[in-house]
Amino acid sequence: MIETLTRAIFWLFVIITIGSAVIVVFSRRVIYSAFALLFTFFGVAGLYLFLAADFLAASQVLIYVGGILTLIIFGVFLTAKIYQMNIPQQTHQRYLALLPVLGILVVLVYGLYTADWQVVQTDPEPTTKRLGALLLTTYLVPFEVASILLLAALIGAMRLSRPRSEDADIPEEENV
Amino acid sequence: MFSDFQIYLGVGVALFVLGLLCVMTRKNAVSVLMGVELILNSAALNFVVFSRYTAGNLLGQAAAIFVIILAAAEAAVALAIFLNIYRIFATAEVDRADQLRG
Numbered sequence: 001m002i003e004t005l006t007r008a009i010f011w012l013f014v015i016i017t018i019g020s021a022v023i024v025v026f027s028r029r030v031i032y033s034a035f036a037l038l039f040t041f042f043g044v045a046g047l048y049l050f051l052a053a054d055f056l057a058a059s060q061v062l063i064y065v066g067g068i069l070t071l072i073i074f075g076v077f078l079t080a081k082i083y084q085m086n087i088p089q090q091t092h093q094r095y096l097a098l099l100p101v102l103g104i105l106v107v108l109v110y111g112l113y114t115a116d117w118q119v120v121q122t123d124p125e126p127t128t129k130r131l132g133a134l135l136l137t138t139y140l141v142p143f144e145v146a147s148i149l150l151l152a153a154l155i156g157a158m159r160l161s162r163p164r165s166e167d168a169d170i171p172e173e174e175n176v
Numbered sequence: 177m178f179s180d181f182q183i184y185l186g187v188g189v190a191l192f193v194l195g196l197l198c199v200m201t202r203k204n205a206v207s208v209l210m211g212v213e214l215i216l217n218s219a220a221l222n223f224v225v226f227s228r229y230t231a232g233n234l235l236g237q238a239a240a241i242f243v244i245i246l247a248a249a250e251a252a253v254a255l256a257i258f259l260n261i262y263r264i265f266a267t268a269e270v271d272r273a274d275q276l277r278g
Binding site for chain 2: 014017018021022024025030033034037040041044047048051052053055056059060063064067068071072074075076078079093094097098100101104105108109112113117119120121122127130131134135138139142146149150153154156157158160161
């Protein structure tokens with residue numbers, strides 16, 4: 001019984017992830033794509049739980065859903081013209097784009113299906129403590145570099161999104 | 177037919193391909209950013225899958241954490257750039273913002 005339920009929930013997460021990703025790509029309205037992306041992130045977080053990555057599942061929900069998705073929805077509101085949201089969202093070369101995409105899909109699925117995977121099945125265990133130790137020993141330097149990167153991105157984003165009016169040498173009204 | 181391992185990797189493949197299609201075909205810059213997020217998610221998912229199916233090894237999960245960090249930084253900077261593009265060109269469509277001289 002529990003087995004069946006677990007399988008059902010697993011397939012539910014798989015279907016949520018892929019189905020909402022399809023909506024993200026093919027929806028005609030940007031805002032629908034943004035909300036479908038929410039379900040994709042939740043689906044991936046659920047798959048992380050099935051993969052015994054508890055800390056990552058929590059981070060996925062907190063950072064992606066709480067941070068990145070909020071940013072993206074802000075971006076949609078600030079840039080899309082609300083009354084023109086129903087215009088076609090695809091460029092002209094969409095059928096041309098299918099060619100390399102389908103090629104990559106075929107190659108990846110073929111490799112996935114035919115490769116001789118050496119799989120080791122281990123028991124799931126809590127990961128947070130071990131991940132913390134790993135981040136402060138093996139991955140200490142990338143960890144510090146990542147914090148500097150975040151600081152630089154923070155300052156850069158603030159600098160970029162401020163009005164240009166302080167730059168006296170660049171006339172602003174010219175292209176508006 | 178497929179093992180669990182291959183199903184997880186298949187989800188990763190699907191997310192990657194859909195993200196690639198999104199990046200290549202969408203007009204709106206925010207949609208392109210969503211495609212990039214899909215691709216980054218598929219990469220992180222792959223890292224976690226390989227971490228789960230090797231013996232007692234969390235290196236993949238640590239790599240996934242760095243992927244999430246990069247995604248956050250990238251989203252913030254990209255949206256700042258989009259706001260600037262919108263202010264200058266009055267559109268957020270990537271194929272109409274074709275002027276280098278801001």
